Amino acid sequence: MTLWSGRVGGELAPEVWEFLRADDAELLPYDLQATLLHAQRLHAAGILDDAELARATEGLAAIEEVDADDEDVHSSIERQLGDVGRKIHAGRSRNDQVAAAFRLYVEDACAEADAALVAFVSAILARAEEEADTPMPGYTHLQRAQPVTVGHHLLAWVEMLERDRARFAFARAQAEPSPLGAGALAGSTLELPPPPNAMRNTIDAVADRDFALDYLYAAAALFVHLSRIGEELVLWTTSEFGFARLPEEASTGSSIMPQKLNPDVAELARGKAGTAIGRLTGLLATVKSLPLAYDRDLQEDKPPVFATRRDVAGALGALTILVAGLAFDRDKLATAAADPALRATDAAEALVAEGVPFRDAHEQVAAEVRAGTFEPPELVTDCYLRGRGIDVAAAVAAAKERWS
Numbered sequence: 001m002t003l004w005s006g007r008v009g010g011e012l013a014p015e016v017w018e019f020l021r022a023d024d025a026e027l028l029p030y031d032l033q034a035t036l037l038h039a040q041r042l043h044a045a046g047i048l049d050d051a052e053l054a055r056a057t058e059g060l061a062a063i064e065e066v067d068a069d070d071e072d073v074h075s076s077i078e079r080q081l082g083d084v085g086r087k088i089h090a091g092r093s094r095n096d097q098v099a100a101a102f103r104l105y106v107e108d109a110c111a112e113a114d115a116a117l118v119a120f121v122s123a124i125l126a127r128a129e130e131e132a133d134t135p136m137p138g139y140t141h142l143q144r145a146q147p148v149t150v151g152h153h154l155l156a157w158v159e160m161l162e163r164d165r166a167r168f169a170f171a172r173a174q175a176e177p178s179p180l181g182a183g184a185l186a187g188s189t190l191e192l193p194p195p196p197n198a199m200r201n202t203i204d205a206v207a208d209r210d211f212a213l214d215y216l217y218a219a220a221a222l223f224v225h226l227s228r229i230g231e232e233l234v235l236w237t238t239s240e241f242g243f244a245r246l247p248e249e250a251s252t253g254s255s256i257m258p259q260k261l262n263p264d265v266a267e268l269a270r271g272k273a274g275t276a277i278g279r280l281t282g283l284l285a286t287v288k289s290l291p292l293a294y295d296r297d298l299q300e301d302k303p304p305v306f307a308t309r310r311d312v313a314g315a316l317g318a319l320t321i322l323v324a325g326l327a328f329d330r331d332k333l334a335t336a337a338a339d340p341a342l343r344a345t346d347a348a349e350a351l352v353a354e355g356v357p358f359r360d361a362h363e364q365v366a367a368e369v370r371a372g373t374f375e376p377p378e379l380v381t382d383c384y385l386r387g388r389g390i391d392v393a394a395a396v397a398a399a400k401e402r403w404s
Contacts, residue, residue: 110172135337179205247325279304
């Protein structure tokens, strides 16, 4: 079924039909929601009577799938509504209809991402609390730099993810305004009540896809962070580092090497960063230079968002299991953190506290390191971080409060 066949005589060539058909069945529950709201607007304007509204409401509740023979989700819903479906499209266009359904979809995708982020961060915070005082080397340039603790390092992950959470919240807010009532681009002569939170400009209402770009940007930034986390998990679980052991419920083996336990979850999360960035770039290129208002190019806005939603849920769910089951080797971590060179900065600062200019102190300690005569100062406390004014336990507690 097509909604435009009154103008075009005959049938489309099969190749054209297949090219034009939209793969948008994932929008079904959201289009049903928006269509119900539109039916209520039609009823308020006297275009649908009480019995027709009741049939539309009952019919919409009964629709469970999109027929593969229909052009898109919108035409499928209208056909399945029967006689009342022939009246339901009054005062609207597929342009504002798809924008409304897609906005509801993105709102839901953002809420789903938030829930998955909360679960992932909860797992990280539990581990950070357990390992608050477990020493480990901190790195710059992937070279040992200064001693930190596992808990402090894991809290750095939480900070990145907290910014991601804010980006998804922003994208959700951007998707909330309703384009219903915009029609094709210039509204309708029918006196329909405006929807809640209606968009101000009807042309922008059907043309805007910034909310989808905001979602894809939030997801791309998230995957950049998951890639960094994944890289560290890969490194920490190598024999060369040996800082942690992979949980078998979140690892794979080799088809030829019986001894292997591979960090495939971390690697795939790292790999999907490129895909997420590509989807954002792709939609940016699609909307670039599009004239207002609606153009069929915008049919390409949904596949990258649909796929990204699946990847966000999958990656966060799998990484939650991996991090929760990760076994840190405290002995190896302690041995690595006891490297005397890690306290070279402390030695320089101890000289500064005695009145030595920092540059002189830096050069003196560097000379000792080069000569192999460097002797690290005694630890100020039993924890590497307390002497630097860093309280990991308090930071974990504060993070739990923010994420509760």
